[in-house]
Amino acid sequence: MSLKAFISYLSLEKNYSPHTVKAYRKDIEAFSRYCRDEHQINDIEAIAYTFIRGWVVSLVEKGVANRSINRKIASLKAYYKFLLRVGAVTVNPLAKHKALKTSRKIEVPFSEKEMEEVLLKIPFEDDFEGMRDKLIIELMYTTGMRRAELIALGMNNVDLSKGSLKVLGKRNKERIIPILPSTRKLFLSYFKKRSTLDFIEDAAFVFLSKSGNKIYETLVYRIINKYFSLVSTKVKQSPHILRHTFATHLLNKGADLNSVKELLGHSSLASTQVYTHNSIAELKKIHSSAHPRSKQ
Incomplete structure (x- = not known):
């Protein structure tokens, strides 16, 4: 009980x-x-x-x-x-427990080249599943939304006229995310294919399986892994790596850390700062190649 x-x-x-x-x-x-x-x-x-x-x-x-x-x-x-x-117990047996030591977990984001190869060079099938898969990848890369947020995205939370989405994040916290014109076009193409499905069980949700049901976690993982395995040799090719890639690429291009925090839906800046190590590496590379003293 x-x-x-x-x-x-x-x-x-x-x-x-x-x-x-x-x-x-x-x-x-x-x-x-x-x-x-x-x-x-x-x-x-x-x-x-x-x-x-x-x-x-x-x-x-x-x-x-x-x-x-x-x-x-x-x-x-x-x-x-x-x-x-x-009041079910009087003592917490784990009160003095110390966590086991762990090495720092470094997740390597996809490169801009890998993202370009997937979105611009891979020939997605011109059917419902092909259009859905491409939109999922584009959406996760250009918004940084979580897998759970993508799965739960409702039809009434997509406003293509304003170019924005309303997502429900952790702790039921809502946020508005802007979408790019290219993403808007993909939405329109996907909705046309979606409307041709013979049967739709979960009509309130944006992303469906070909049987008309709401998509699920393992399906999203399989979609990401399927396409990125064609262009990347990275060990980890998961939906979360796309979120990681979104943040890293924005920071590499000079985006404000606090703005990235808001887009990701983080409650604290500390959560967003884990993505800065890649950004710093990129800045070092730019600094080394561009500064006059680097040639000395």
Whole structure:
């Protein structure tokens, strides 16, 4: 019952996205299975920190990355904080837990050349799926929107006359994002193809599968991976890399960090600053090639 109450708390009070809530539930259920299978304990509200340490060790032995383990423990920590708050427990067993050390995660964005090759040189099919795929890539690259925001984008949130979109970000925070003329043209072409579908189940949403249902996370990932694997040898070719690319390319061209923060829908500048290391590298390259002293 407490887990169900915690999930409701995350969804209704914290306004976490369904994707985030699902991740919390999976982590807590995984720990529950460990306690049941390894220690024959069904009530994880009554466990001691030693059991949590044992779970961490078992995850390490299975080869789970420290970053992933820290995320699982963070889910568990939030759960026990909730239990403490509602009076279900008197002590948080994770109160003094220290996260495992992790190396800095560096995500390499796509280059401008790679983006140009995908959007201008790859021959997308002139059908519903081809037009949809191209619009998805164009939209994520030119707006920086999150995958969840793209999936949830409603028909009534697209204003082509004003050249803007209204998206619902994290914590149900709305923001308006401008779209480029090229993106507007793609929208018009896509809507024509969309209208030819034999059946539409989820008409309120912009992006659909060919069966007429709202698109889903793995489909978006497959679309990005399919086209970028044709032009890029980067290990990671995910929707988030497109968001990362959007921010990096704007900063490389001199965009104001605070403006990029607003476009991305970040709540703090610190979240946006993770993208600046690529921008600084680009500035160093420009400085080195353009400054008169660089020839000395």
